[in-house]
Amino acid sequence: MRLLALLLFPLFICAQTEFDIAVVKYNGGGDWYANPTALTNLIYFCNTEIGTQINPKPATVEVGSEEIFNYPFIHLTGHGNVVLSQQEYQNLSLYLRTGGFLHVDDNYGMDKFIRPILNQLLPGTTLLELSADNPIFHSYFDFENGLPKIHEHDAAKPQAFALYHEGRMVLLYTFESDLGDGWEDSDVHNDSEEVREKALRMGANIINFVLTGQ
Numbered sequence: 001m002r003l004l005a006l007l008l009f010p011l012f013i014c015a016q017t018e019f020d021i022a023v024v025k026y027n028g029g030g031d032w033y034a035n036p037t038a039l040t041n042l043i044y045f046c047n048t049e050i051g052t053q054i055n056p057k058p059a060t061v062e063v064g065s066e067e068i069f070n071y072p073f074i075h076l077t078g079h080g081n082v083v084l085s086q087q088e089y090q091n092l093s094l095y096l097r098t099g100g101f102l103h104v105d106d107n108y109g110m111d112k113f114i115r116p117i118l119n120q121l122l123p124g125t126t127l128l129e130l131s132a133d134n135p136i137f138h139s140y141f142d143f144e145n146g147l148p149k150i151h152e153h154d155a156a157k158p159q160a161f162a163l164y165h166e167g168r169m170v171l172l173y174t175f176e177s178d179l180g181d182g183w184e185d186s187d188v189h190n191d192s193e194e195v196r197e198k199a200l201r202m203g204a205n206i207i208n209f210v211l212t213g214q
Contacts, residue, residue, distance in 0.1 A: 021207075022059040022068075024076040024102070028083030034107050035077055038183035045183075045200040046207050050140050054207075064088035073101050073210050077180050079109040084117055093121050096163070096170040101210045104173045105180045108153050118163065118173055127161035127173060136160075136172065139209040141201040150199045151178035151189070168213070172206060179203055 023039060025032050039058040046052040058075075061068050064087050068074065074095075076082075084092070096102060104114060119126045130136065132146035137160075147160040158177035162169045181189050182199020191199075 018053045018055050020055045020059050020071055021073040021075065022061040022071045024068075024074050025060055025062045026076065026078075026082050026084065026088075028081040028113070030078040030080035030082050030110060030113065031107075032076070032078050034079060035180040035184050037185045037188065038077075038180040039075060041185065042183045042200060042203045042207070046204050049200075050204050050208055052207060052211070064091050066091070068092070068095050069098075069100070071100070073103065073207060075103050075105065075180075076114075077105045077107045077110075079107050080113065082110065082113045082117060089117075089121065096121065097165050100170070102171045103206055104171065105178070106173070106175045107178060107180055108151075111175060114173070118161075118171065121171070122163055122165055125163055125165065127163060130160040130162055134160075134162075135214055136162075136169070136205060136209045137202075139205040139212070139214060141205055143202060143205070147174060147177050148198045148202055149177060150182040150191070150195060153178070169209075 021039065021043070040056065043054045043056055043058060047054055059071065061071060061074060063084060068091060104118065106114065130146065132144065137143040137146050147158040149158045153176065156176045159175045161173040161175065163171040179199050179202055182191055182196050183203055186196060
Protein backbone atom coordinates (compact mmCIF):
# COMPACT_ATOMS: atom_id res chain seq x y z
CA MET A 1 0.00 0.00 0.00
CA ARG A 2 2.73 2.46 0.97
CA LEU A 3 4.81 1.52 -2.06
CA LEU A 4 1.83 2.14 -4.34
CA ALA A 5 1.25 5.53 -2.71
CA LEU A 6 4.90 6.40 -3.27
CA LEU A 7 4.82 5.39 -6.92
CA LEU A 8 1.86 7.71 -7.32
CA PHE A 9 3.27 10.60 -5.26
CA PRO A 10 2.40 13.36 -7.76
CA LEU A 11 -1.20 12.13 -8.04
CA PHE A 12 -1.39 11.52 -4.28
CA ILE A 13 -0.26 15.08 -3.52
CA CYS A 14 -2.67 16.66 -6.00
CA ALA A 15 -5.57 14.65 -4.58
CA GLN A 16 -4.96 15.71 -0.96
CA THR A 17 -5.63 19.03 0.73
CA GLU A 18 -2.52 18.55 2.85
CA PHE A 19 0.56 16.34 2.87
CA ASP A 20 3.48 15.76 5.21
CA ILE A 21 7.24 16.09 5.00
CA ALA A 22 9.71 14.69 7.51
CA VAL A 23 13.09 14.99 9.20
CA VAL A 24 15.20 11.82 9.02
CA LYS A 25 16.38 10.24 12.27
CA TYR A 26 19.58 8.20 11.89
CA ASN A 27 22.13 6.36 14.01
CA GLY A 28 25.84 6.95 14.49
CA GLY A 29 25.86 9.70 17.08
CA GLY A 30 25.31 12.64 14.75
CA ASP A 31 22.77 15.29 15.75
CA TRP A 32 19.94 14.46 13.34
CA TYR A 33 17.78 16.83 15.43
CA ALA A 34 19.88 19.92 14.58
CA ASN A 35 17.98 23.02 13.42
CA PRO A 36 14.71 22.14 15.19
CA THR A 37 12.79 25.16 13.85
CA ALA A 38 14.08 24.93 10.28
CA LEU A 39 11.49 22.74 8.56
CA THR A 40 8.60 24.40 10.40
CA ASN A 41 9.68 27.79 9.06
CA LEU A 42 10.31 26.42 5.57
CA ILE A 43 6.84 24.86 5.51
CA TYR A 44 5.24 28.15 6.55
CA PHE A 45 7.19 30.01 3.86
CA CYS A 46 6.21 27.50 1.17
CA ASN A 47 2.55 27.48 2.16
CA THR A 48 2.32 31.27 2.18
CA GLU A 49 4.65 32.16 -0.70
CA ILE A 50 4.29 29.39 -3.29
CA GLY A 51 0.90 27.95 -2.41
CA THR A 52 1.81 24.49 -1.12
CA GLN A 53 -0.44 22.70 1.34
CA ILE A 54 2.04 21.03 3.67
CA ASN A 55 1.12 20.00 7.20
CA PRO A 56 2.55 22.84 9.37
CA LYS A 57 4.14 20.33 11.75
CA PRO A 58 6.96 18.30 10.17
CA ALA A 59 7.16 14.62 11.07
CA THR A 60 10.19 12.60 12.20
CA VAL A 61 10.91 9.31 10.46
CA GLU A 62 13.59 6.69 11.07
CA VAL A 63 15.60 5.90 7.98
CA GLY A 64 14.89 2.18 8.20
CA SER A 65 11.16 2.50 8.85
CA GLU A 66 8.46 1.64 6.31
CA GLU A 67 6.83 4.92 7.36
CA ILE A 68 9.38 6.69 5.17
CA PHE A 69 7.19 5.83 2.18
CA ASN A 70 4.48 8.15 3.48
CA TYR A 71 6.53 11.26 2.71
CA PRO A 72 7.33 12.64 -0.77
CA PHE A 73 10.13 14.76 0.72
CA ILE A 74 12.47 13.98 3.61
CA HIS A 75 15.26 16.13 5.03
CA LEU A 76 18.48 14.94 6.68
CA THR A 77 20.95 17.21 8.46
CA GLY A 78 23.52 17.30 11.28
CA HIS A 79 27.12 18.03 12.17
CA GLY A 80 28.60 14.60 12.77
CA ASN A 81 28.61 10.88 12.20
CA VAL A 82 25.96 9.01 10.22
CA VAL A 83 25.72 5.20 10.21
CA LEU A 84 23.26 3.14 8.19
CA SER A 85 22.68 -0.57 8.55
CA GLN A 86 22.27 -2.77 5.48
CA GLN A 87 18.51 -2.76 6.01
CA GLU A 88 18.49 1.04 6.22
CA TYR A 89 20.53 1.31 3.01
CA GLN A 90 18.03 -0.92 1.24
CA ASN A 91 15.03 0.92 2.62
CA LEU A 92 16.35 4.35 1.65
CA SER A 93 17.44 3.14 -1.77
CA LEU A 94 13.98 1.71 -2.45
CA TYR A 95 12.38 4.95 -1.29
CA LEU A 96 14.46 6.94 -3.77
CA ARG A 97 13.96 4.50 -6.65
CA THR A 98 10.19 4.44 -6.26
CA GLY A 99 9.39 8.15 -6.12
CA GLY A 100 10.77 9.69 -2.95
CA PHE A 101 13.17 12.62 -2.61
CA LEU A 102 15.88 13.17 0.01
CA HIS A 103 17.49 16.53 0.74
CA VAL A 104 20.73 16.28 2.71
CA ASP A 105 22.04 19.54 4.13
CA ASP A 106 25.50 19.48 5.70
CA ASN A 107 25.24 21.57 8.85
CA TYR A 108 29.07 21.60 8.94
CA GLY A 109 31.15 18.59 9.84
CA MET A 110 28.95 15.88 8.34
CA ASP A 111 30.49 15.71 4.86
CA LYS A 112 33.18 13.08 5.50
CA PHE A 113 30.56 10.77 7.00
CA ILE A 114 27.62 11.29 4.67
CA ARG A 115 29.31 11.53 1.27
CA PRO A 116 30.45 7.85 1.15
CA ILE A 117 26.93 6.81 2.14
CA LEU A 118 25.32 8.85 -0.62
CA ASN A 119 27.69 7.45 -3.22
CA GLN A 120 26.58 3.91 -2.34
CA LEU A 121 22.81 4.42 -2.25
CA LEU A 122 22.08 3.70 -5.89
CA PRO A 123 24.13 1.05 -7.73
CA GLY A 124 26.12 2.54 -10.59
CA THR A 125 25.32 6.12 -9.55
CA THR A 126 27.48 8.67 -7.77
CA LEU A 127 26.99 12.29 -6.78
CA LEU A 128 27.05 14.77 -9.65
CA GLU A 129 27.79 18.45 -9.04
CA LEU A 130 25.02 20.70 -10.32
CA SER A 131 25.74 23.73 -12.47
CA ALA A 132 24.01 27.07 -11.89
CA ASP A 133 21.65 26.49 -14.81
CA ASN A 134 20.11 23.37 -13.25
CA PRO A 135 16.30 23.72 -13.07
CA ILE A 136 16.27 23.36 -9.28
CA PHE A 137 17.87 26.79 -8.98
CA HIS A 138 15.13 28.35 -11.11
CA SER A 139 12.13 26.25 -10.12
CA TYR A 140 10.23 29.18 -8.57
CA PHE A 141 12.74 31.79 -7.50
CA ASP A 142 15.76 32.54 -9.67
CA PHE A 143 19.27 31.89 -8.37
CA GLU A 144 21.50 32.99 -11.21
CA ASN A 145 24.68 31.76 -9.50
CA GLY A 146 23.26 28.47 -8.24
CA LEU A 147 23.27 27.42 -4.59
CA PRO A 148 23.46 30.46 -2.27
CA LYS A 149 25.96 30.81 0.57
CA ILE A 150 24.13 31.15 3.88
CA HIS A 151 26.80 30.58 6.55
CA GLU A 152 30.55 30.91 6.26
CA HIS A 153 32.68 28.08 7.61
CA ASP A 154 35.84 27.34 5.63
CA ALA A 155 35.80 30.10 3.03
CA ALA A 156 34.69 27.46 0.54
CA LYS A 157 32.15 27.90 -2.21
CA PRO A 158 28.68 26.40 -1.77
CA GLN A 159 28.13 23.27 -3.83
CA ALA A 160 25.07 21.24 -4.73
CA PHE A 161 25.28 17.58 -5.72
CA ALA A 162 22.58 15.22 -6.89
CA LEU A 163 21.78 11.58 -7.47
CA TYR A 164 19.62 10.63 -10.44
CA HIS A 165 17.59 7.51 -11.05
CA GLU A 166 16.17 6.88 -14.53
CA GLY A 167 16.56 10.54 -15.39
CA ARG A 168 14.87 11.86 -12.25
CA MET A 169 16.72 13.73 -9.53
CA VAL A 170 16.04 11.74 -6.36
CA LEU A 171 18.52 13.31 -3.94
CA LEU A 172 20.03 16.76 -3.42
CA TYR A 173 23.08 17.24 -1.22
CA THR A 174 23.86 20.85 -0.27
CA PHE A 175 27.40 21.46 1.00
CA GLU A 176 29.11 24.59 2.39
CA SER A 177 25.81 26.46 2.21
CA ASP A 178 24.01 25.59 5.45
CA LEU A 179 20.49 26.24 4.19
CA GLY A 180 18.95 24.81 7.35
CA ASP A 181 20.58 27.44 9.54
CA GLY A 182 18.99 30.08 7.36
CA TRP A 183 15.58 28.46 7.80
CA GLU A 184 15.83 28.60 11.60
CA ASP A 185 14.12 31.23 13.76
CA SER A 186 15.74 34.62 13.30
CA ASP A 187 17.12 34.77 16.84
CA VAL A 188 18.98 31.45 16.58
CA HIS A 189 21.81 32.61 14.32
CA ASN A 190 20.99 36.33 14.13
CA ASP A 191 20.97 36.19 10.35
CA SER A 192 19.75 39.22 8.48
CA GLU A 193 16.33 39.10 6.85
CA GLU A 194 18.08 39.14 3.47
CA VAL A 195 20.07 36.01 4.32
CA ARG A 196 17.04 34.21 5.75
CA GLU A 197 14.93 35.12 2.73
CA LYS A 198 17.61 33.77 0.42
CA ALA A 199 17.74 30.47 2.32
CA LEU A 200 13.96 30.12 2.45
CA ARG A 201 13.59 30.88 -1.25
CA MET A 202 16.13 28.19 -2.11
CA GLY A 203 14.28 25.78 0.15
CA ALA A 204 11.02 26.65 -1.58
CA ASN A 205 12.69 25.94 -4.92
CA ILE A 206 13.63 22.46 -3.68
CA ILE A 207 10.08 21.74 -2.52
CA ASN A 208 8.57 23.10 -5.72
CA PHE A 209 11.00 21.05 -7.82
CA VAL A 210 10.05 17.89 -5.93
CA LEU A 211 6.35 18.52 -6.46
CA THR A 212 6.45 19.66 -10.09
CA GLY A 213 9.59 18.05 -11.48
CA GLN A 214 10.74 21.39 -12.85
